[in-house]
Amino acid sequence: MQKGMMSNPLESFSINSSSASPGRKGAFQSQSGWILAWCPEINGRLLPNSSNKTCTSVVSVCQSTFALRTFPSSTPGFEALATDTVGTPVGPSVVFISLLRPACYRAHNNIYVTSVARWQLAEHNILIIAESQETVASAAKLRKRIRGEGAVFCSPIKSAPGTLTPEKQPPLNVRICNKQGCQNITGTVTVDANWRYTHDGKGKNCYKGNLWSPELCPDGATCIKNCVIDGADYEGTYGVTSTGDALTLKFLTKAQYGTNVGSRLYFLNKEKYQMFKLKNQEFSFDVDVSKLPCGINGALYFSAMEEDGGTSKFPQSSAGSKYGLGYCDAQCPTDLKFLGGKANSDGWVPSKTDPFNNTGNGKLCSCCPEMDIWEANSISQAFTIHSCSVKVPTVTTGEQCGAGKARHTGLCDMDGCDFASARWGAKEFYGPKKKVDTSKPMTVVTQFITKDGTDAGELTEIKRFYIQDGKTIENEAVKFSGLEKGADSLTQPFCEATKKFTGDPDDNTKKGGLKAMGDAMAKGMVLVMSLWDDQEAAMQWLDSTYPPDKPKDAPGVFRGTCDAASGKPATVRAKAPDATVKFSNIQLGPIGQHKKTSK
Known part of the structure; x- marks a missing residue:
């Protein structure tokens, strides 16, 4: 599913042409x-x-x-x-x-x-x-x-006093560890450019409602010359706050010019994205999903984005990583307003499923490998690999974007290979008052194991366990037809077995599987945290039954206990305006840094 489709006026980079006040020196x-x-x-x-x-x-x-x-x-x-x-x-x-x-x-x-x-x-x-x-x-x-x-x-990023918003990014501490110890990185988070207000520098919208300005944006190349992106009021407009090593994302935020839905944020070290290399490492974070009902996804994942947000490749996109440019994922999103050094205005089609009438899709998409560490609410969770036939962000169009019937012929494995406990049979493992109790905060630990135990080795397994109330909770092993024995981790044999079990196309293997995912990790990936609802599939793929045209008892169709209609954006926004997710205590280091305790 496309992650974090927003409902808020926003826009792009470059410089607007306007006259300056005369003067000398x-x-x-x-x-x-x-x-x-x-x-x-x-x-x-x-x-x-x-x-x-x-x-x-x-x-x-x-x-x-x-x-x-x-x-x-x-x-x-x-x-x-x-x-x-x-x-x-x-x-x-x-x-x-x-x-x-x-x-x-x-x-x-x-x-x-x-x-x-x-x-x-x-x-x-x-x-x-x-x-x-x-x-x-x-x-x-x-x-x-x-x-x-x-x-x-x-300066290509202007902030006129009294008319534009200063960019004051929420600070966030992340720990990077090695065998000698840990280093605190005091970074910030930046909101994706898709959420930002875009105008001509004088307050005239480049994008209003779900349409581009025909005057300012007659085509993508012209649009990027005429339009600028604004700074962000993170708490007031986007509902994003931070304290020390904790980041809280609010679902709906009523602001001066409308209601914002969710957010997608990237971790910055100074003015560039922090690049995380995951192979032969252990990644952990604390999360509170107790206020995330059906139909909402509080996600933490890694994307193979460029460190500078693509500025070196597309210098006209000069706002770069600091202003949240350069997003890509394995869903090859077409809803991005700016990508590849231009606006995605050509062939733009407004969304028919956005209750706030603010989003749409263009002809261009941005594809890259994606490692979903955590896609979850209080009902269901999954961790998933999405490999691609490309290792770096690739802006393309047409069949390579994988839309519709081209889903399994595009650049990326959109389905992915997931370990979703409920989907594979462990229905009492995760949820309110279950073994992993979602009514309370928890620590999520993910290990990226290589064949030879080195950072340069081939990725062969992704393991997961949880820590709650001071005790370790091992990932529950699942067993279904085609598996020789119970499995509690992602491996290539597990991925291939799930595809045979469900009868779905094995695009994971076709796109290189776990090895290709590891190759992307070796280049470094960007940490993404988001909170979103799903205009395309009502989050059924996460917490209900999916696909809807298959029997509910068919292999792999059950994903969670949510009603199929509960995740429709109009329903979710009406019933859960105060939904929030909190991520904290984010850490990357050698495998074994979290000592397991008795159950």
């Missing part, structure tokens, strides 16, 4: 955000024709797009500053400097500039791109080293 303040700028000079001397008008023109150029595209030869004072569409100066006297991406350090002779000290920058005009508010200070220091003072500062 000072700060420019535009309606759409903050801009720091200086008129271009060489050794303290203004270029020919330089004026307040020139400064305004320069700022407008910066605002029009982050990608260094074109300085028209007619721009006053910039006769020699023409560039091609990839930012290579063709004029003889300009150096472009990007503070975040070395690939953007270019000089007039197309040699990359890796150190400012190597260049006599006073001999050139300098254009410095400050790609986030945090880099403004660095840019200012750099400017002091440039005797020519020919510097213009632009």
Whole structure:
């Protein structure tokens, strides 16, 4: 199922073109955000024709797009500053400097500039791109080293006081351990760009209701130039709060401009996603699902996203990981509004199942391997591998997205291989007042075992146990036709046996199975936490009977005790507006760090 389809106005990155207030050698303040700028000079001397008008023109150029595209030869004072569409100066006297991406350090002779000290920058005009508010200070220091003072500062992520929302991400502590001990990573979480408000920098929506603005977004490439994504009021708009090592997600949050549904959050270490390498490791967290009824999924999982959110591949998507860009999973979601360096506006079809009429699907999808550590509510749970024929985020279209009849011919195994206790026969293992009692918090421990016991070895097994009230609860072994003996973990033989038992296509084996999942883990994966309802299948695949066209007693159809209609979004949102999930005490380290206690 597609995870975390949102119901909230949002939008994208890039820079909006708008005029700045005139001035010289000072700060420019535009309606759409903050801009720091200086008129271009060489050794303290203004270029020919330089004026307040020139400064305004320069700022407008910066605002029009982050990608260094074109300085028209007619721009006053910039006769020699023409560039091609990839930012290579063709004029003889300009150096472009990007503070975040070395690939953007270019000089007039197309040699990359890796150190400012190597260049006599006073001999050139300098254009410095400050790609986030945090880099403004660095840019200012750099400017002091440039005797020519020919510097213009632009930011592709604007936050105009009084009109836009500052980005204040909830802090979250995560522990990364080795045999010597544990290190606390004090990171933050960022909400997916799909949830964010998107506008033209002046407050005009790029996306309203479930439709794109035909004026601002006539096509995906133009849309990303015209639109910006806003910062987030995490608690007030999205119902997300944190304290120390704990993160709480609220299902419905009533805000100034409407009601937000759920959230999807990624763990950041500074301004990039923290990459988790799971093979030969033990991952654990505490969770409280007591306030998650039928039809809601409080999920914690890993996605093979890019560390920078795809910015290095798509520099026009300059907001990057800090602003929640770059999502992908094995469902190859088409509801993403921004992917592959463009908006997904082409061929956009509004959703017919969203009660709030805010979502839809485009022609593009974003596919990558996915390790579902935890998909659960108070009734049912599952942990699942989703392998793909690709190891890295892949933006594609058509049959490769796996929609409809192409479900088993796309890039990824959408069905996955799951260990869902109730589905495979352990119906009294998990739930309220059951062996794993969902009315109380619990610790969930998952071990990723390799063939040779090394981090580089082949992934062969994924084991699970729980800790509750100070006691270890082993994962209950299940037994069904086709298994030689009871199984309490995910292995390739177990996965193949489940497909034979249910008669479902074995797309898991076709896409490489457990080995392919391990290969994706070796590259590092991004931690995702989400809370969502299901517009496509009413969460029946998790906590009810699924697929609905099969007899309830058919192998693998029973998933939980929820009524088939209980998970419809309209029903869930009406009956459980205060649903919440709390994740805490997240830790990754060597296998065996959680000592098992007596049952």
